[in-house]
Amino acid sequence: METLLSHHKRPLTVIYRAQKNIPKILLQDNYKVAIRIVQETVIAKTIEMFGYPIVSTSANISDEPIP
Numbered sequence: 001m002e003t004l005l006s007h008h009k010r011p012l013t014v015i016y017r018a019q020k021n022i023p024k025i026l027l028q029d030n031y032k033v034a035i036r037i038v039q040e041t042v043i044a045k046t047i048e049m050f051g052y053p054i055v056s057t058s059a060n061i062s063d064e065p066i067p
Helices: 041-050
Strands: 012-017 032-037
């Protein structure tokens, strides 16, 4: 993962096959979950303060440009 991140300056989304403990509301129809990997210090510290991942909807419609 570190090698992959070294080539990306923007946030990176990785698609994983969901494990059984992921709530179904967070899954795509094919039981996959998208996880956004961020490198911004403010976001990383916010996640660290919460002690848990942050769950959110996408900021853009699928296959549309980033807003």
